[in-house]
Amino acid sequence: MAYNELIKDFEKIRDYMREFYIYGFKSREEYDAKSARSYDNERRRIGSWLGDYMGFRQDAAGKNVFLSVDSRSIPHNPLYQAFRAKSFTDKDITLHFYILDLFSDGAELTSGEIVNLILERYLAQYEEPMSFDESTVRKKLKEYEELGLLTSRKRGREVVYCRSNDQAIDLDSWMDAAAFFSEAAPLGVIGAYLLDKYQTSPAYYGFKHHYLLHALDSSVLCDLLHAIDERRAVELTVRNLRTGQENQRTLCPLNIYASTQSGRQYLLGYHYRGKRLLFFRIDAIKKVTIGNCDKNYETYLEYQKRFDLNLWGVSTSSERGLDHIEMTVHIGNGEQFILDRLEREKRHGRCEMLDEHTCRFVADVYDALEMIPWLRTFIGRIEKLQCSNPSVVDTFYEDLRQMNKMYGGGGHAV
Amino acid sequence: MLFSELYGGYFHAVAAVLKEAVAGTLTDQRMTEIIRGKAFAESVLTIPANLKNSTWPLLCKDNTTPLLNVPTMPLTTLQKRWMKALLLDPRIALFEPRAEGLEAVPPLFYPDTFVYFDQYNDGDPYEDAEYIDHFHTTLRALREHRKLKVWFRGHTGVRHSAECFPYRMEYSEKDDKFRLLTVGNRRCGVINMARLDSCELLEPYDPDLLHLPRRKTEALVLLLRDERNALERALLHFSHFEKETVRLEDRQYRITLRYEREDETELLIRVLSFGPMVQVISPDRFIALIRERLNRQESCEL
Numbered sequence: 001m002a003y004n005e006l007i008k009d010f011e012k013i014r015d016y017m018r019e020f021y022i023y024g025f026k027s028r029e030e031y032d033a034k035s036a037r038s039y040d041n042e043r044r045r046i047g048s049w050l051g052d053y054m055g056f057r058q059d060a061a062g063k064n065v066f067l068s069v070d071s072r073s074i075p076h077n078p079l080y081q082a083f084r085a086k087s088f089t090d091k092d093i094t095l096h097f098y099i100l101d102l103f104s105d106g107a108e109l110t111s112g113e114i115v116n117l118i119l120e121r122y123l124a125q126y127e128e129p130m131s132f133d134e135s136t137v138r139k140k141l142k143e144y145e146e147l148g149l150l151t152s153r154k155r156g157r158e159v160v161y162c163r164s165n166d167q168a169i170d171l172d173s174w175m176d177a178a179a180f181f182s183e184a185a186p187l188g189v190i191g192a193y194l195l196d197k198y199q200t201s202p203a204y205y206g207f208k209h210h211y212l213l214h215a216l217d218s219s220v221l222c223d224l225l226h227a228i229d230e231r232r233a234v235e236l237t238v239r240n241l242r243t244g245q246e247n248q249r250t251l252c253p254l255n256i257y258a259s260t261q262s263g264r265q266y267l268l269g270y271h272y273r274g275k276r277l278l279f280f281r282i283d284a285i286k287k288v289t290i291g292n293c294d295k296n297y298e299t300y301l302e303y304q305k306r307f308d309l310n311l312w313g314v315s316t317s318s319e320r321g322l323d324h325i326e327m328t329v330h331i332g333n334g335e336q337f338i339l340d341r342l343e344r345e346k347r348h349g350r351c352e353m354l355d356e357h358t359c360r361f362v363a364d365v366y367d368a369l370e371m372i373p374w375l376r377t378f379i380g381r382i383e384k385l386q387c388s389n390p391s392v393v394d395t396f397y398e399d400l401r402q403m404n405k406m407y408g409g410g411g412h413a414v
Numbered sequence: 415m416l417f418s419e420l421y422g423g424y425f426h427a428v429a430a431v432l433k434e435a436v437a438g439t440l441t442d443q444r445m446t447e448i449i450r451g452k453a454f455a456e457s458v459l460t461i462p463a464n465l466k467n468s469t470w471p472l473l474c475k476d477n478t479t480p481l482l483n484v485p486t487m488p489l490t491t492l493q494k495r496w497m498k499a500l501l502l503d504p505r506i507a508l509f510e511p512r513a514e515g516l517e518a519v520p521p522l523f524y525p526d527t528f529v530y531f532d533q534y535n536d537g538d539p540y541e542d543a544e545y546i547d548h549f550h551t552t553l554r555a556l557r558e559h560r561k562l563k564v565w566f567r568g569h570t571g572v573r574h575s576a577e578c579f580p581y582r583m584e585y586s587e588k589d590d591k592f593r594l595l596t597v598g599n600r601r602c603g604v605i606n607m608a609r610l611d612s613c614e615l616l617e618p619y620d621p622d623l624l625h626l627p628r629r630k631t632e633a634l635v636l637l638l639r640d641e642r643n644a645l646e647r648a649l650l651h652f653s654h655f656e657k658e659t660v661r662l663e664d665r666q667y668r669i670t671l672r673y674e675r676e677d678e679t680e681l682l683i684r685v686l687s688f689g690p691m692v693q694v695i696s697p698d699r700f701i702a703l704i705r706e707r708l709n710r711q712e713s714c715e716l
Contacts, residue, residue, distance in 0.1 A: 005456045006424065010417050022649045025661045048455045059660070070656040070672065072584075073629070084426070085454070088419035093470050096425065097432060097485055104483040122480040126471045147420065148491030164488045168515030174497065176553060177509035181500050184585055186523060190496040193421040204556040206584035206595070210654050222416045225523045241646070260533045260588040263650040268529075313531065330714055344534045373687035380707035383714050400711065402690035407705050
């Protein structure tokens with residue numbers, strides 16, 4: 001099939017963009033594609049959409065493609081471009097402009113009247129006109145009604161359509177909100193679509209610590225939010241990000257747990273088979289099939305509220321119950337900011353001042369092992385670390401010993 | 415449906431082309447310009463051809479169109495539901511969109527569906543009337559290219575006032591804070607919006623004459639050992655930086671990040687959080703900072 005810069009299915013391009021953006025060191029031969037041509041086509045498409053952010057590097061293994069963006073320096077997420085590349089048929093685009101033109105003066109029309117008007121008003125001007133039958137037009141009208149572009153009503157035995165009226169919405173007043181929230185709210189790509197309606201959009205917003213990659217999971221997230229809104233079960237196709245193996249999971253979706261620091265987003269749901277709450281990484285979900293309403297939704301939400309009280313991150317692996325952890329931190333003269341940091345960054349637990357220069361942070365969490373990265377950020381100030389799970393303390397100090405060795409330190413035994 | 419041609423670059427570009435055709439001002443050159451601006455790099459190879467050869471019978475040979483009206487598209491239900499969801503976000507008061515027309519629309523999601531579990535606890539006070547008022551004034555300055563006089567508290571609590579040229583409103587989701595970036599006064603390059611005591615609009619300025627500060631970035635080179643899934647964790651964690659990764663040998667990678675010097679302390683603790691999986695190999699100053707923390711840690715335990 002001839003190359004086309006548009007795509008029918010988002011899933012394949014999602015994988016390639018993720019690989020180019022996150023890793024960017026793999027050569028052409030390493031991509032798990034059906035053929036080399038498939039890789040070349042995907043790379044060319046991404047280059048066509050995001051050429052300014054694409055880089056190449058040649059090494060012994062071949063040419064590597066990568067996407068690199070300093071997200072702080074741009075007002076809009078460039079990865080949204082992929083969502084603007086959906087393919088369509090010649091009839092789709094033609095009917096789109098004909099139908100909206102016919103309804104633009106507020107007319108109410110049946111599908112038959114639309115077909116006649118298309119023939120008379122538009123196609124009569126061409127020597128070899130495109131052919132439309134009424135069923136094609138009717139299908140398109142129904143699709144546009146579902147999307148909210150048209151409304152319909154019965155007139156006698158006929159169905160008449162007209163354009164949806166959104167004139168009460170003052171779109172001008174939404175420009176700043178659309179510009180900001182297209183980057184700072186879930187499903188920001190919808191805001192990017194809104195911004196396409198303006199001649200220009202504000203370029204004075206900037207975003208720090210901004211994870212662009214969430215954009216690629218927007219379709220999955222949108223399906224999950226529909227299911228959550230309607231309190232429906234879902235069947236997920238989930239791919240193990242290490243082995244590539246795909247599995248099906250059926251659950252009741254409850255919440256989205258979004259990390260502002262790791263770049264990851266998770267779905268929390270009640271897993272029917274395991275009879276417990278489970279997290280799934282959203283970037284590992286390949287497909288969402290929405291099922292029936294779940295009458296126990298409120299009960300599961302109550303579970304979630306209780307569950308959340310001792311969650312540090314998203315790990316629930318502890319079989320021992322709760323881990324009790326205490327970290328004693330030294331606060332030097334003029335170092336109030338350390339205490340501020342503890343108060344600001346702790347997700348659970350409490351801080352106790354032991355004396356003017358010493359603070360103890362205490363918490364009970366499901367899995368204290370996942371606190372280790374945060375504990376390490378206080379290296380240089382930790383006077384004492386204790387945990388009911390000994391592997392937390394062991395891992396922390398063993399890592400510290402390795403770091404001392406790595407950086408040529410270790411004058412004192414750790 | 416989120417992934418739809420309705421929102422696509424081609425539909426968008428063709429609508430803009432037809433707008434000019436309806437007005438009778440379309441030329442071939444103009445068509446190319448529009449497509450370059452609204453679609454993708456290679457779209458000029460397909461869109462004009464399809465319009466010209468009537469594969470899409472929307473344009474006549476003389477660049478007129480059988481359409482009678484400028485193409486417009488109403489908002490889709492998905493767009494309206496997203497807008498309605500924004501009305502429930504506490505930050506929406508900062509932007510003052512009008513809620514009319516969305517009364518009967520259900521939100522696409524509710525704020526409590528999302529749990530930002532590692533967001534800092536001292537975010538800006540989005541419901542504080544003074545904060546909102548300052549934000550509105552500042553946005554107006556940005557929109558209208560007006561100078562601003564600001565009275566604010568520095569990080570030590572000392573009060574300052576200054577006249578400045580605001581050029582960007584920066585938001586950090588991790589900090590849940592807005593910061594105003596300005597030029598024209600050394601005292602107030604970056605102002606935390608929550609620390610503004612007062613602000614006043616001054617005269618307009620010509621944005622073309624404004625010299626924005628060049629961002630001084632430095633390269634941080636890390637050696638990563640892929641254990642405990644460190645490669646994926648680190649590359650995702652640092653993905654918002656401009657970066658390049660090179661595979662050295664099995665399970666060893668070199669990552670080069672470009673960062674701003676003012677963020678060095680923050681980056682230092684982020685690197686520390688990866689423990690021995692990540693080793694800084696350049697610059698020397700950064701390595702010295704890590705050594706200093708490690709040495710201090712040893713002293714702490716004595």
